[in-house]
Amino acid sequence: MHLENASVTQHRPVAGAYRELSFETTRIARETRPGQFVHIRVPNLGESVLRRPFSIYRADGAVISILYKEVGKGTRALARLARGDTLSALGPLGNGFPTPADGALPVLVAGGYGVAALYLLAERARSKGVLFVGGSGRQDLLCAGDFEKLGWQVVAATEDGSQGFKGRVTGALDEWVKSGLGNRTPEFFVCGPMGLLRAMADRAKALNVRAWLSMDRHMGCGVGACLACVQRIRLPSPPGAWKWARICRDGPVFEAGDILWDDREDG
Ligand SMILES: Cc1cc2nc3c(=O)[nH]c(=O)nc-3n(C[C@H](O)[C@H](O)[C@H](O)COP(=O)(O)OP(=O)(O)OC[C@H]3O[C@@H](n4cnc5c(N)ncnc54)[C@H](O)[C@@H]3O)c2cc1C
Ligand code: FES
Numbered sequence: 021m022h023l024e025n026a027s028v029t030q031h032r033p034v035a036g037a038y039r040e041l042s043f044e045t046t047r048i049a050r051e052t053r054p055g056q057f058v059h060i061r062v063p064n065l066g067e068s069v070l071r072r073p074f075s076i077y078r079a080d081g082a083v084i085s086i087l088y089k090e091v092g093k094g095t096r097a098l099a100r101l102a103r104g105d106t107l108s109a110l111g112p113l114g115n116g117f118p119t120p121a122d123g124a125l126p127v128l129v130a131g132g133y134g135v136a137a138l139y140l141l142a143e144r145a146r147s148k149g150v151l152f153v154g155g156s157g158r159q160d161l162l163c164a165g166d167f168e169k170l171g172w173q174v175v176a177a178t179e180d181g182s183q184g185f186k187g188r189v190t191g192a193l194d195e196w197v198k199s200g201l202g203n204r205t206p207e208f209f210v211c212g213p214m215g216l217l218r219a220m221a222d223r224a225k226a227l228n229v230r231a232w233l234s235m236d237r238h239m240g241c242g243v244g245a246c247l248a249c250v251q252r253i254r255l256p257s258p259p260g261a262w263k264w265a266r267i268c269r270d271g272p273v274f275e276a277g278d279i280l281w282d283d284r285e286d287g
Pocket of ligand 1: 072073075076086087088090091093094095096133136137235236237272
């Protein structure tokens with residue numbers, strides 16, 4: 021983990037309210053693994069203001085990119101940054117996704133900015149697989165073309181039917197499962213809103229396959245000290261045992277079967 025003052029190298033609109041912000045770091049980019057994140061102190065917000073976490077979308081040489089949407093004070097300030105400005109970046113943080121298992125078919129499932137956490141996995145995976153990407157309309161299907169350029173199959177789903185399957189991304193995935201999985205067992209890698217994570221945990225259980233879920237939670241310190249981001253995680257024994265895990269440090273990626281969802285007694 022490194023704390024660096026990073027210089028903005030590029031800032032460009034991607035689609036809808038999303039932008040890609042690239043900045044040069046000396047060490048963070050080189051050590052980044054797929055699914056890790058960077059904790060950014062946005063300039064001009066005052067020193068006391070908390071950092072904001074963003075998945076590392078690309079890491080190329082010394083440059084990192086994030087893909088973000090303007091939703092509040094921090095991201096509005098981020099949107100004003102121009103080439104040459106500096107920001108403070110702490111990272112790479114979190115555990116990231118594991119390498120897809122040999123022989124398994126990697127199946128990535130993304131909602132909204134979830135594609136940002138999955139791109140490096142697709143770029144670095146030994147074998148290519150399928151990306152399922154969903155959104156309300158075609159403007160939300162971020163960066164699908166980048167995965168196609170890597171040679172991945174992309175299945176799009178939009179709720180308004182403007183592109184691909186009409187409905188939720190899990191609907192597109194169910195159709196694909198019904199059409200037969202071939203001779204490879206899928207392994208799911210998922211990033212998106214909580215509803216998508218839970219829906220994918222249910223599917224993984226029903227299909228008896230592994231699913232790695234990247235959890236999104238409001239964060240304070242980002243390094244395991246403040247306990248703002250805790251999640252109940254199942255322990256292997258004795259039956260029913262669990263512990264509090266810190267999403268920022270022990271996650272954000274957890275195996276679906278280990279997560280105890282708050283409103284379910286048995287998880
Ligand atoms: C591990 C991790 C990776 C992330 N990766 C990305 C990414 O790649 N791209 C991206 O655009 N965003 C990402 N986020 C979410 C991002 O951190 C928040 O959108 C950002 O902190 C909002 O800051 P703000 O000051 O603009 O908004 P605030 O003023 O703090 O909040 C504005 C609104 O956004 C909501 N919000 C704030 N944080 C989150 C969050 N973590 N999840 C859901 N809603 C939130 C608030 O409840 C509020 O409604 C990630 C979050 C985590 C925990
Ligand atoms: S954000 Fe502080 S412990 Fe996770």
